[in-house]
Amino acid sequence: MQVVIIGAGIVGASLSFAVSQLGGTVTVIDAHGPATGATGQSFGWVNASFYADTPHFALRAEGIASYRRLGRVLNTKSIAWSGCLCWEETGEAFERQANDLIALGYSVKEVSGAEFQALEPHVVAPKRALHFRDEAAVDAVELTAALLSASNARVITGCRVDGIETKNGKVAGVRTVGGIVPADCVIIAGGVGSTELLAPFGVDLPMLKRPGLIMRSRPVAPALNHVLVAPQQEFRQLPSGHILAPTIASHQSDNSEHIETRPDVLADMALKRLIALMPSIDLEWGQVSLAQRPVPQDGMPVVGACGPEGMFTAVMHSGVTLAPIVAETLAQEVMGHPLSSQHAELISHYRHDRFQSDHSHSPT
Numbered sequence: 001m002q003v004v005i006i007g008a009g010i011v012g013a014s015l016s017f018a019v020s021q022l023g024g025t026v027t028v029i030d031a032h033g034p035a036t037g038a039t040g041q042s043f044g045w046v047n048a049s050f051y052a053d054t055p056h057f058a059l060r061a062e063g064i065a066s067y068r069r070l071g072r073v074l075n076t077k078s079i080a081w082s083g084c085l086c087w088e089e090t091g092e093a094f095e096r097q098a099n100d101l102i103a104l105g106y107s108v109k110e111v112s113g114a115e116f117q118a119l120e121p122h123v124v125a126p127k128r129a130l131h132f133r134d135e136a137a138v139d140a141v142e143l144t145a146a147l148l149s150a151s152n153a154r155v156i157t158g159c160r161v162d163g164i165e166t167k168n169g170k171v172a173g174v175r176t177v178g179g180i181v182p183a184d185c186v187i188i189a190g191g192v193g194s195t196e197l198l199a200p201f202g203v204d205l206p207m208l209k210r211p212g213l214i215m216r217s218r219p220v221a222p223a224l225n226h227v228l229v230a231p232q233q234e235f236r237q238l239p240s241g242h243i244l245a246p247t248i249a250s251h252q253s254d255n256s257e258h259i260e261t262r263p264d265v266l267a268d269m270a271l272k273r274l275i276a277l278m279p280s281i282d283l284e285w286g287q288v289s290l291a292q293r294p295v296p297q298d299g300m301p302v303v304g305a306c307g308p309e310g311m312f313t314a315v316m317h318s319g320v321t322l323a324p325i326v327a328e329t330l331a332q333e334v335m336g337h338p339l340s341s342q343h344a345e346l347i348s349h350y351r352h353d354r355f356q357s358d359h360s361h362s363p364t
């Protein structure tokens with residue numbers, strides 16, 4: 001089976017690996033290069049502590065389990081099982097967050113200020129925090145490269161896909177510079193670029209505008225051990241020593257459609273928050289980068305077959321957390337294997353038809 005995947009971000013690369021594991025022959029095509037979209041600017045926190053509802057929690061929790069499986073078969077140092085310390089909420093909201101997660105069966109431990117200090121000696125300790133021991137931090141750029149390499153995919157970069165060709169109502173290939181790359185199946189994993197690839201087939205994928213900025217400090221000596229979620233500020237340290245932090249306060253719940261403040265000013269503001277949290281570390285920021293988060297209109301992933309026979313899509317925010325579980329599931333569908341009842345239930349909430357009015361068609 002010849003599978004063409006449009007997009008070499010973490011989602012496309014995860015699909016490439018999963019499809020090749022099932023015996024598919026994969027070509028990945030990207031308008032720029034691997035991990036040059038949202039993936040390259042991701043915070044890389046793999047978690048289920050941030051979720052919208054019970055099915056979304058279940059998908060994210062299985063995302064973590066899928067990372068465990070991936071870590072066993074892929075030779076990579078890009079997945080760090082650091083755990084997370086979270087003290088974003090206070091008062092009743094803190095209790096509620098802990099109790100809701102415990103009721104869902106999540107691994108949550110409340111730590112005191114003293115326990116926190118022992119775990120993170122360089123951070124000003126809150127009175128208490130939640131410890132999510134099963135969460136991870138992923139170097140999404142490195143993981144994307146590792147997945148592409150392990151899948152033996154043919155990777156075409158710097159080449160935009162201009163459209164998808166069909167013959168007799170079935171996918172036949174993708175149009176790019178110089179002609180058509182033939183395919184039995186096409187998976188659209190183009191992040192924010194996916195909508196325009198789907199539109200000619202009457203498949204409407206409305207997306208929110210969700211720009212995100214991320215800041216990297218200049219490298220400092222090893223200081224942090226976990227993903228850290230303080231009120232208004234997430235941060236973690238990369239193995240290279242850089243501290244990585246979204247610049248927008250309360251990044252997870254941010255709903256802004258536009259960035260109204262200059263990136264350098266936002267980076268200065270985030271740096272101030274970080275210095276207050278880590279006064280003993282001499283911090284400066286070195287780089288701040290903008291990316292468009294691929295967020296479907298209702299905030300939830302869109303996964304599965306849509307449009308003509310042989311066309312599939314996978315578009316989502318929290319794509320680092322979700323890429324391996326979505327890829328495991330969608331690869332089965334692409335290769336024509338039946339889904340396990342667990343995979344079928346997990347993914348049933350995220351089909352495209354929730355957006356669809358009745359006007360899909362196949363262009364000739």
Ligand SMILES: Cc1cc2nc3c(=O)[nH]c(=O)nc-3n(C[C@H](O)[C@H](O)[C@H](O)COP(=O)(O)OP(=O)(O)OC[C@H]3O[C@@H](n4cnc5c(N)ncnc54)[C@H](O)[C@@H]3O)c2cc1C
Pocket residue numbers: 006007008009010011012029030031032033034035036037038039040041042043044045046047159160161162189190191192193194197212213214246291292293294314315316317318319320321322
């Ligand atoms: C600041 C920030 C912080 C984040 N933090 C987290 C986090 O902590 N945890 C988490 O789980 N998620 C996080 N996310 C979200 C996560 O990074 C994204 O959901 C994920 O990277 C999406 O991956 P993707 O492969 O779908 O898209 P992308 O990485 O955007 O890749 C899509 C690719 O498709 C290519 N493409 C598009 N159209 C075409 C075309 N016509 N032809 C050829 N190629 C095309 C693009 O060039 C691009 O390389 C964050 C995102 C941002 C921006």
